[in-house]
Amino acid sequence: MQNPKTNRENVLTRLRSEIYGGARAPGSRLVQTDLAREYGVSATPVREAMRDLVNEGLITATAHRAARVRELDPAEAVDINELRLILEPYAARQATERISPTEIAELEELHGRMPGAEGSVWVELNHRFHMIIIEATRNPTLVGILTNLRNVSRFYFEAALRADGGDYAKRDREHAAIIAALRRRDADEVEAVMAAHFSPSVELRRRLTLLEG
Template sequence: MGVSTEASRGRPDRQSSGALRVTAAELGRRLRDAIVSGQLVPNQRLIEADLAEEYGASRGNVRIALTELSSEGLIERVQNRGARVRAVSADEAVEITEVRGALESLCASKAAERVSATEIEQLREIGRRMSKAVEHNDREAYSAGNKELHALIIQISGQQVAAETIKRLRGQAVRYQYRLAQKPGRPAESLPQHLAIIEGICSRDANAAANAMQAHLNSVAVEIKATETSA
C-alpha cells in the first residue's frame, strides 16, 4: 500500500500487474472507502509511487485523487513528507457535526418551502425503504437510504453554498459516522428522527423540518462522543 514501512497495516488487495490502469475517480473512490472503513488509519502516510504500484494507477491519476481527497478533508499534505490520512479527534468530529446541524437544518427548512409533489413522494418512498430496512435488520440498505435522504433534501433546498460546505464537513468526520452506523440498534434509534424530518418537509412545515434535522444531528453528535468515550 502507499504507506511508509512504519505504517503498513490495513493493506487492501494488490491489483495484478496486468490490470488496466484505474482512473483518478476510481482511485479516489477506493482510497475514500479504505479511509472510511479503517483500512487506512489516521496519520498513515500515502506515498505516490507506492499507491501507483498498489492500485495500478498512473502517478498523474494518483496526484489527482490525492488532491480531491485533500479538498474533502480526508487527507492532508505535510511539508517535505507528502500526504497522510488526516487524523480527526472525537471532539473535532462532534464540532463538525454540530456545524452540519446548523447548515442541514437550513436546507431542511428551505426544502420544506420548495418541495414539489413528485419530491414528496420520493421522500416518502425513501422513508418506507428505511423503515423496511430496520424491520429486516438490513444495515446496508438503511445506510444507503440515509445517504440518499440527506442528499435529496440538500438538492431540493437549492442551497449550493451549503451543499459544498456540508460535503467537506461530512468527509472530515466520516470515519466516526461509519463507526456509529455499525453500532447495534442505531438504525432503529435514528429512524424516527429521519421520519420526522421527512414529515416536516412533506407537510411543508419549515420550522418542523429544521427542528427535526437539528434534533437528528444533535443526536449524532452525542452518540459520537459517547461511542468514543466508551471505546
C-alpha cells in the same frame, strides 16, 4: 488504452471508501507509488484522486512529508457536529417549500433501502438522503458549506459506528418523520425533527474516545 478520467474516478471512489470504512486507518501513510501498484494504475490518477481527497479534508499533506489519512480528533468532531446542528435544521426548513415531488420520492426510495442495511452501506444511503434535502434548498452557498462539513463529519460518523455500533432503527424512524413532514410542507416540524436527529456531541466524543484508547 486506459481512460485517465475513469481511472481517477475509480481510484477516488475506492480510496475514499477505504478511508471512510477504516481500511485505511486514521493517521496511516499514503504513498502514491504503493497505491498505484495496489490499484493497478499509473501514478497520475492516484495523485489526482489524492489531491481531491485533500480538498475534501480526508487526507492531510504538507511539503516534504508523506500524505496521511486525517487523524481522529474528537474535539474537531464535536465542533463539526455543533455546526451541523445549527445549519442542517435551517437547511431542512429552507428545503421544505422548495423540494420537488421527485426529490421526495427519491428520499422514500432511499429510506426503503435502509432497514437491514448496516455500516458503510447504511451510511452511504444516509449521506445521499441528507444531501437531497440540502440540495433542495437551492442555495449554492449553503450547499457548499454543508457538503464540506459532511465530508469530514462522515469520517467521524463511520469511526463512531466502528467503535460501538449505532441505533439504525431510531434513525430510520426519524427519516420517516422527516419525509412525512416534508410531504405536509410543515417547516416547523421538519426543522424540529432534523434537530432531534443529530447525535448529542457528548455521545459522539465518548464513542470516538473508545477508538483512541
